[in-house]
Every structure is written in C-alpha cells, then in structure tokens.
Amino acid sequence: xxxxxxxQYLNKGVVSNEVEVLKKMFEYAPVYVxxxxxxxxxxxxxxxxxxxxxxxVDLPEGTPAEKILSEFxxxxxxxxxxxxxxxxxxxxxxxxxxxxxxxxFFGYRGENESEEAFFNLICQPMKDxxxxxxxxxxxxxxxxxxxxxRQEKAYSKERLTLAxxxxxxxxWETDLKRGELDYTNEQCKVHFGYSPGDEFTRDDFYNAIHxxxxxxVKEKAxxxxxxxxxxxxxxxxQHSDGSLRWILARGQTLTDSDGQPYRFIGITxxxxxxxxxxxxxxxxxxxxxxxxxxxxxxxxxPITSVRTLSELLELKLKKDGEQEYAGQAAKxxxxxxxxxxxxxxxxxxxxxxEGKLQLEKSDLILNDLIKDTVESIQPISDHDVIIEAxxxxxxxxxxxxxxxxxxxxxxxxxxxxxESEKIIVRxxxxxxxVIVSVVDFGIGVSEHERETIFQRFYKGNQxxxxxxxxxxxGLFISSQIVQQHGGDIWVEDxxxxxxxxxxxxxxxx
Amino acid sequence: xxxxxxxxTEGPRKILVVEDNRDVLDAVLSLLEFCEYDxxxxxxxxxxxxxxxxxxxxxxxxxxxxxxxxxxxxIAKEFRSRKETSDIPILMIxxxxxxxxxxxxxxxxxxxSKPFGVHEMKQKIEQxx
Numbered sequence: 001x002x003x004x005x006x007x008q009y010l011n012k013g014v015v016s017n018e019v020e021v022l023k024k025m026f027e028y029a030p031v032y033v034x035x036x037x038x039x040x041x042x043x044x045x046x047x048x049x050x051x052x053x054x055x056x057v058d059l060p061e062g063t064p065a066e067k068i069l070s071e072f073x074x075x076x077x078x079x080x081x082x083x084x085x086x087x088x089x090x091x092x093x094x095x096x097x098x099x100x101x102x103x104x105f106f107g108y109r110g111e112n113e114s115e116e117a118f119f120n121l122i123c124q125p126m127k128d129x130x131x132x133x134x135x136x137x138x139x140x141x142x143x144x145x146x147x148x149x150r151q152e153k154a155y156s157k158e159r160l161t162l163a164x165x166x167x168x169x170x171x172w173e174t175d176l177k178r179g180e181l182d183y184t185n186e187q188c189k190v191h192f193g194y195s196p197g198d199e200f201t202r203d204d205f206y207n208a209i210h211x212x213x214x215x216x217v218k219e220k221a222x223x224x225x226x227x228x229x230x231x232x233x234x235x236x237x238q239h240s241d242g243s244l245r246w247i248l249a250r251g252q253t254l255t256d257s258d259g260q261p262y263r264f265i266g267i268t269x270x271x272x273x274x275x276x277x278x279x280x281x282x283x284x285x286x287x288x289x290x291x292x293x294x295x296x297x298x299x300x301x302p303i304t305s306v307r308t309l310s311e312l313l314e315l316k317l318k319k320d321g322e323q324e325y326a327g328q329a330a331k332x333x334x335x336x337x338x339x340x341x342x343x344x345x346x347x348x349x350x351x352x353x354e355g356k357l358q359l360e361k362s363d364l365i366l367n368d369l370i371k372d373t374v375e376s377i378q379p380i381s382d383h384d385v386i387i388e389a390x391x392x393x394x395x396x397x398x399x400x401x402x403x404x405x406x407x408x409x410x411x412x413x414x415x416x417x418x419e420s421e422k423i424i425v426r427x428x429x430x431x432x433x434v435i436v437s438v439v440d441f442g443i444g445v446s447e448h449e450r451e452t453i454f455q456r457f458y459k460g461n462q463x464x465x466x467x468x469x470x471x472x473x474g475l476f477i478s479s480q481i482v483q484q485h486g487g488d489i490w491v492e493d494x495x496x497x498x499x500x501x502x503x504x505x506x507x508x509x
Numbered sequence: 510x511x512x513x514x515x516x517x518t519e520g521p522r523k524i525l526v527v528e529d530n531r532d533v534l535d536a537v538l539s540l541l542e543f544c545e546y547d548x549x550x551x552x553x554x555x556x557x558x559x560x561x562x563x564x565x566x567x568x569x570x571x572x573x574x575x576x577x578x579x580x581x582x583x584i585a586k587e588f589r590s591r592k593e594t595s596d597i598p599i600l601m602i603x604x605x606x607x608x609x610x611x612x613x614x615x616x617x618x619x620x621x622s623k624p625f626g627v628h629e630m631k632q633k634i635e636q637x638x
Contacts, residue, residue, distance in 0.1 A: 300604035304624040305536035311627040312536075312543050340624045344606075360610035379628075400606050 030141070032119070035126075037135040041065035041087050044135065087136060090123050094133045097123040101147055102140075118147040170268030174202070176225060176253075176261050181205060191247055191268045193239030210236035210244070221251070221264070228253045228261045234271065246275040285353075292350040299343045307336045348404075348477045359398040359484055363508060366393040366427055366434060373406045374425060382421075383414050389427040393434050394508040397485055402505070405478040405489075409438040409501045412474065417442025417498060433487070433504045441498040445491050454479040454489060478503070521547040522638045523566060527581065528573040528602070529553060533623075537571065537630070544631055546638075553577065554584055563593045569638055574603040574612060582615035589616035598637035 026033040026047045035044040043063040051058065054071040065087055069080045090097045101118045121140025125133040164171055170188030174181050179202070186196035192208040194200050209217055213235035224231035231251035236244050251266025314329035351357040367389045374385045395402075406425070413423045420441035427436045445453060454475050475489075482489045482503045489503040524546050528534040534550045541548035549567075551558055553576060562570065570588070574581040581601055588594040601608075601617040602625070609620040621633055 297604060300623050301530050301533060304604070305530075305532040307624045307626055308533075308536035308540050308630075312539055315543065315627065337626075343624075358607055360607065362610070400609055 032121070032138070032140045032142075034138040035135060036065055036087070036138070039088075039091060041084075041091070041136060043068060087123075090125060091133055091136060094125045094127065094131075096125065101143055117142060117144045119143060164267070168270065172205075172251075172266060172268065174225075174264040176264055188268050191245070191270055192237055193241070193245075208237050208239075210238055212236075217249075224251060225253055225261055225264050228255050228259070231264075231266060234275075245270055246272045289350050289353045292346060293354065296343050296347040296350065300347075303336065303340050303343060307333070307340060310336055345473050345477060349473050352477065352480045357401075357480065357484060359401060361396050361398050363394060363396050364399055366395045366397075366436070366505075367391060369397075369399060369403055370406060370425055370427060370436070373403045374410065377407060377410055377414075381414050383417070384422045385410060386422055386424050387426075388424055390429060393427055393429060395434060395505050396508050397505060398481075401481045402485070405481050405503060406436065406438070408474045408478045409503075412501070413438050413440035413442065413499075416440065420498070429507060430504075432507050434507050435502055435504050437500050437502040439494055439498065439500045441494065443498070444493060444496070445499045447493075450491050453491060521545055522568040523547045523549070524569045524571060524634070524638075525558070525562060525567045526550040526571045527552075527554060527558075527576065527584070528571075529575075529577045530573075533573075540627055540630055541634075543627075544634070546634070554579065559587075562588065562597070563591055565593065567597070569598045569600065569634065571600045571602060572617070574601055574605070574608055582612060582617075585612070585616040600633055600637070 023045065026045070029047060030049070032050045032053070033045070033047040034050050035046070036042065037044045041064065043059055043061055043065070045061075046059070046068075048056075054068075054073065057071060059068060059071070066080060066084060069075055069083055086097070098121075100120045102121055104117050104119060119140045120143050121138065124137045124139075126135040126137050127133050163169075164185065165187065168187055170191045171183075171185040172181060172188050173183040181200065181202045184200050189196060189198055189200045192200065192205060194204070206214060206218065217233050217235050220231055220233045223229065231249065231253075234246060234248050237247050238244060248269045248271045249266060251264055253261045254263040254265060256262050310329060310332050314326055314333055317323075317326035317329055348357065367387075370387055370389055374387055378385055410423060410425065417423070417440040422441065424439040425436070426439070427434060429435075479489045482505070486506050487504040489501070492500045492502065494500045524541055526534060526537050526541070526548060528537060528550065529552045531552065534552060538548050538550045561567070572581045572584060576584075581603075585599050585601065588597060588599065598618045599616065600619050600621060601612040601615075602621050602623055603609075603612070604623040606622040609622070612620045618637060619633055621629060
C-alpha cells in the first residue's frame with residue numbers, strides 16, 4: 001500500500017488503529033510532518049518537532065493555516081500571504097511542490113527573534129478516488145547548518161582569494177594522479193617570469209628554476225608528495241629577461257580518506273628583496289667584524305710600547321723623588337691599563353662573533369691554574385683572595401682561556417664589593433664535573449639580572465648604588481669560553497650578602 | 510781566563526730582543542735597561558746575529574712571533590735544534606694569546622701576550638735568569 005493511499009485511509013478514519021500507529025511514528029520522527037485539510041488548509045495533524053517551530057503550542061484540529069502561520073514569530077502579513085498563495089496553488093493544481101533549501105524567515109524556537117532557516121521540503125496534495133485534492137501532506141527537514149557551512153566555505157574561499165591576491169601570493173595545485181600542475185593563479189606565473197594568461201606547465205615550472213637549485217627542489221617536492229608531508233624551499237628563478245629572483249615555496253600534500261596523497265597544493269612568494277637585504281646585512285656584519293678584529297689587533301702594538309714606556313716613566317719619576325709627576329704618570333697608566341683590557345675584550349669579542357675562538361687544550365691541575373691566576377691578581381688588589389680548592393683536580397682545558405674566566409670573575413668580585421675585604425675562590429668535584437665558584441660580599445646580583453648578565457654588552461646598573469665603568473662584555477666572553485669547554489656558567493645569591501659566580505667544566509677521566 | 514769568567518757571571522745578564530716593530534723594540538729595550546740588563550735589539554734575524562747567539566753571547570732571548578718576513582716560532586725551533594742553544598731561555602711575545610700553545614710547542618720557554626706591563630715582563634725574566 002502506497003504512502004498517499006495510507007493517508008487517505010487515515011483521513012477518512014477507515015483504519016483507526018493504523019492511524020494511531022502512524023501518528024505515533026510521525027510524532028517522534030526527526031522530520032517535520034503536517035497534514036492540512038480542505039481548500040482553506042485547516043490543521044489535521046502536526047508532529048512534535050513541527051509544533052516546536054513556533055514554540056510547541058498545541059493548536060486544535062481544524063485551525064486554519066492562516067492562523068497557524070500567524071503563530072510563527074516574525075511572520076508578517078506579507079510572508080503569511082505568500083505562504084497562503086503557495087498552499088492555494090498546490091491545492092488547486094494538484095501538483096506536488098518540492099523545494100530544496102527553501103528559505104524561511106519565520107521566527108521560531110522559543111523566544112528567539114526572527115531567524116533565517118532553510119528546509120528541504122515536499123508538499124504533496126492528497127487525493128481521493130476521483131483524483132480530487134482534499135488536503136496537503138507537508139514533510140521536510142531542516143538544512144540550515146548545511147547551507148550555512150556551504151556559505152561559510154564560499155566566504156572563506158573568497159577571503160582567501162582576496163588575501164592571496166592582496167599579498168602577491170602565487171598559488172598552485174598539482175594533481176598527483178596525473179602528475180600535472182592543474183591550477184596556478186596569475187601571480188604564480190608572474191613569479192616564474194610568465195605573463196598572466198600564459199600557459200604554464202609543470203615542466204615550465206622546473207625549467208624556470210636555477211639549474212643549481214633544481215635538484216634540491218625536485219627532491220624536496222618528491223619527498224613531500226610521497227610522504228604526505230610539508231614542503232618549504234627557497235630557490236632562484238631565472239626570468240627570460242635574464243633577471244634572477246628568489247622564490248619561497250611552501251606546499252602541502254592532501255590525502256584522501258585512505259591516507260593516499262592525491263593533491264599537492266601550495267604557494268609561492270617573491271622574497272628577492274628580503275634576500276638581498278639579508279645578504280647586505282650579513283656583509284655589513286662581516287665588514288664590521290673584520291674591522292673590529294683588525295683594529296683591535298693593530299691597536300695592540302702601539303699600546304704595548306705606550307704601556308711599557310709610561311710605566312717606566314712612573315718608576316723613574318718615583319726613583320728620582322718626583323712624587324707629583326709620578327702620581328700623574330700613575331693616572332696615565334691606569335687609563336692605559338683600562339684601554340688595553342678593553343682592546344683585549346674587543347679582540348675576543350670579534351673572535352667569538354667570527355667563530356674563531358679556538359681552544360688550545362691541555363691536561364692540567366685546576367688548583368695550580370687557580371693559584372697562578374689569583375697570584376697575578378693579588379698584588380694589584382686590596383681584597384684578600386682566599387682559595388678553598390680541593391687538591392689535584394685534573395682537567396683538559398685551554399689554560400689561558402680558563403685563566404681568563406677566573407680573572408674576569410675575580411676582578412668583577414673585587415669591583416662590585418668595594419666595602420668588603422675578601423673574595424673566596426672554590427673548586428669542587430661534583431659527579432663528572434668540576435664547579436669553580438667565586439664568592440664575594442658585595443652589592444649582589446638581583447634576581448632578574450641573573451639571566452641577562454651573561455648577555456653581550458650587559459652592564460650592572462642599580463639605582464642608589466655606586467656603579468662602575470666597564471664595557472659589559474667580560475661575562476659574555478667568559479660564558480662563551482665556558483660553553484666551548486662543554487660547561488655552564490651562572491650566578492647565585494650568596495645568602496643575601498653578595499653573589500656567587502659559578503662555572504662548571506667536564507672533569508678529566 | 511778567571512777574570513773573564515767572573516765578568517760573565519757577575520756582570521749584567523745579556524738579553525737579545527727580536528721585534529720587528531721599532532717602537533715596541535725601543536720600549537722593551539728601555540724596560541730591560543731600567544731593570545739593569547745588558548740588552549740588544551734587532552728587528553730581524555741574520556747570519557751574524559745567529560752566530561752571536563750560538564757563540565753564547567746571550568743569556569736569554571725575547572722573541573716576537575709575527576716578524577716581518579719570518580716566524581719567530583721557526584727561529585725558536587732552529588735554536589732548539591742546535592746543541593749550543595738547546596737550553597737557552599726563550600721568551601716569546603705576541604699580540605695573539607692564541608699562539609701560546611704553538612709557541613711552547615716550537616720550543617719557547619715561556620710566553621707573554623702583548624700588551625704587557627713592566628711588572629709582568631720583569632717577573633718573567635727573573636724566573637729564568
């Protein structure tokens with residue numbers, strides 16, 4: 001028995017049992033069901049979700065359609081008339097009305113204001129044995145989310161197109177089954193030296209790439225396509241006018257539901273300007289570093305003779321009893337000493353920048369190195385530098401460089417603890433490492449400075465406290481030296497009484 | 510003969526300075542003179558100087574590494590290989606502290622990086638004389 005026949009019986013009350021069964025079926029069905037009777041479309045039956053469209057009110061059987069429609073929030077006179085005309089025309093023509101994504105602006109769903117909704121629906125005239133229409137059977141389901149998602153996708157695509165064109169991004173798509181570029185936007189062609197509208201194939205793409213870069217691009221693209229991976233490569237493109245452009249290409253392989261790659265899509269960007277800027281910057285840095293290295297090395301020679309002669313002058317003046325002049329010469333010497341330390345630091349700094357700080361390692365007893373270093377500092381300092389070292393720790397290090405680190409830490413400790421009298425240097429074994437620490441009782445290092453203090457050009461500067469002149473690269477150089485030895489350098493608080501600078505070195509086996 | 514022996518041990522110790530930069534050389538010579546050493550300076554090596562050294566005229570050498578036209582390390586090697594100068598103290602000086610290890614390897618007794626002060630130089634020499 002066909003559906004419409006069944007409904008005829010339902011309408012005429014022939015099989016009341018079956019009607020109840022069908023009503024129950026419809027009542028909780030996830031589709032909208034409504035039966036209207038007569039030329040003025042009076043309500044015969046409406047299922048639960050249909051009622052919910054206008055708030056779930058149970059309208060009595062026989063309610064005319066015009067009244068039903070007026071129950072919908074947001075249904076004005078115009079909308080009601082339109083719908084009534086539609087129902088009339090279906091009823092009168094006897095032709096089923098089928099609509100996909102039928103738009104309705106009727107307000108529904110509780111208290112909500114009028115909301116746009118879409119339905120796929122069928123309005124089927126019900127006919128008696130004389131083929132005369134006596135009612136309408138309306139069924140449908142909502143497709144609002146589906147329509148919205150499709151619209152959103154279209155908007156996204158539009159936005160993407162706008163973004164791609166606005167940013168001069170080239171766009172390409174490759175069909176992996178045919179192995180052919182099947183879409184490139186105009187900008188992409190321009191990137192490869194072609195004009196918009198030109199034909200542009202996969203071969204044209206590879207041929208435009210500089211021969212030196214081509215194998216790498218092919219290899220990376222192949223890898224991304226086969227392994228469903230990402231693709232990022234920079235290469236040069238030779239245009240027909242002879243100019244060379246730098247292109248950055250990124251791509252991604254799309255896979256089907258079985259995980260099989262089927263499309264390879266991506267973008268191209270012309271990065272020539274940034275490449276050139278990068279090159280110029282590198283060149284400028286190289287020139288600066290070269291200059292720094294040459295200048296500081298060249299300065300060493302005159303400083304040597306000036307330092308020696310001015311120190312001699314001071315000694316001779318003292319010997320001759322010329323105390324006033326000797327004092328002035330001493331001031332000159334102090335300046336020259338600062339200058340020569342500064343130049344030595346500059347030279348080390350440029351060596352580090354150029355990666356030329358080479359270590360000349362040898363096996364030695366760390367305690368001896370600490371002792372020698374402290375002995376060279378002690379005569380020129382008022383502080384008492386105390387060594388608390390464990391005997392015979394053997395290390396494989398660059399004697400000069402590690403001596404330099406210890407000197408730097410001890411000198412800093414002296415410099416930043418003018419009110420105290422002692423500095424402690426310790427060396428302790430800890431597992432497979434040796435920890436050297438320099439303890440002072442000075443102004444200390446605040447917590448937020450403990451990380452930055454080892455960065456280049458950092459200089460301690462605390463308000464209300466006396467600050468000291470100095471080019472803050474000593475700690476940076478020390479940290480580089482320690483790191484090159486496979487160790488680490490850090491600073492701790494000396495129980496609120498100063499600071500404790502520590503560095504670790506791998507112990508000799 | 511006895512008189513001569515007494516003179517060489519009790520008189521000022523003789524030091525040869527090889528440094529190609531005239532200003533640095535003069536400064537080092539002034540320093541040595543102040544410290545009461547008998548110093549002679551040259552800006553480069555020649556046959557005559559080598560002969561002076563090998564005949565035992567000097568008690569110590571102060572040798573720059575980067576000499577114009579030659580490498581102080583090769584000169585050190587040369588003296589070390591000769592029987593007469595195999596144990597003469599050689600103090601090598603350079604503006605590149607990195608060269609210390611190679612200087613010692615070439616036979617230098619010690620190394621001092623430029624710029625050095627009077628105190629450091631005096632201390633180094635006194636260690637060997």
